[in-house]
Amino acid sequence: MEEKITGRAADRVVRVLAQKIRDGVIAHGAPLPAERDLMVEFGISRTVAREAISALSSQGLVEAKPRHRPVARKPGFDAAMDATGSIVGNLLLQPGGVWNLFDTRILVEASLVRSAAEKANKHDIAALETALLANKAAIHDSDLFYQTDMQFHRIFYNISGNPVWPAVHRAYVTWLAPQWGQMPRLPERNKANFAAHAAIMDAILMRDPDAAEAALKSHLMQAWDQVRLTFGDI
Amino acid sequence: MEEKITGRAADRVVRVLAQKIRDGVIAHGAPLPAERDLMVEFGISRTVAREAISALSSQGLVEAKPRHRPVARKPGFDAAMDATGSIVGNLLLQPGGVWNLFDTRILVEASLVRSAAEKANKHDIAALETALLANKAAIHDSDLFYQTDMQFHRIFYNISGNPVWPAVHRAYVTWLAPQWGQMPRLPERNKANFAAHAAIMDAILMRDPDAAEAALKSHLMQAWDQVRLTFGDI
DNA sequence: AATTTCCATTTGGTCGGACCAAAGTTGGTA
């Protein structure tokens, strides 16, 4: 009943610590034992302790800022997306990488608005209307408009109830931020975007999935055109 | 003109090596320099060299098998999905984790078949029909049926032309394999699954996105019911 | 007493050297 001695020594440490984090023995946000403590606890060298922490970090189970104690993070889809960031970063540097990612967003979000049109409940509708009003009120404040724009879109990722989608939305926003952040913010564009949001909202209120999907796709494609105008073909 | 001395020393090495891999200076499949060579090349200790390789590995830029030279991998969406595996593994261990993942698959694949029904070209149709025939022929060979089943579904992920989707399909198959692999394989179930595939195919031939989506969803929900029957509520 | 300042301790980051075992290479022998 002893542990297998197979593979790297750090694997055992990783397994044990991962289990502790998942089970909450090491609470979310609590710091991990210091490297020198792990040495005595597991009878390993500091090299292995550090390697184990590094592995946990790459799995998103701990957050390791330089010069700081690594803190435990319950495995959530958010953490997964964070840990995936550096990987995706490489892909975005490739030709067409940004478009490929944005294209997936179009498909996913189209499907989400379609789903919303079919089965959004009163609560969802209310949230959408609130977000839409905030969006309208921010037309002349481009920074605020950006925030409310994001918020409006985020709601679609929340409606399904599947916790993966909010994490995906956060990932999209984070990964595509370098492009969006540098785009010129004009009240005219804000007005057009708000109109697009309103069109999507209308279609959802009419319970018309096809119209909602069409409006969403048109909206996102317009946004993409803006990106291309700003950055050229990427 | 000097490099920033900020952050960990390994970061600089990671940046340089990542660049070399992206640019093809280190060809896809070629081994990285040995750790002791990296020491002299970058003027670092072996500790840092190993840390850099570890970081590259977690970013999917190199494949590091124990006791073997790490080999370079051009950043692709496949590599990204591979590197994400250990992260997702944690999520699947959580209550409802598998369902959350499978639920996203339903939404994505529904959207893909919908898209296929709208704009699949002759070549796509032919590929689907070929896969469907192979699937039919394998009804009495459960292992082969599993293969052809996967192949049929994969085509939907290929039609869009966006290289992200095939990688996503591979990821779904890999991550959900522990569940699927242990399910009982019965010719009766194969026959039902083939019928479902045929129904999707029909809807696509009729250019009926709604019917295609409905058929796909029904098919996947049935598959999920099987999973639940096999594993109980997970 | 509450707050700020400062210093000793803790802790992560890096280094160099060392040993082992597995993988890869080489050369000699059958």
Next chain:
DNA sequence: TACCAACTTTGGTCCGACCAAATGGAAATT
């Protein structure tokens, strides 16, 4: 030529040490 043993390379692990940033608490200030 084919095969096996010795040698070399290389990744995995451990040790001890030093540095600098972060931390926490004592000491000084208000």
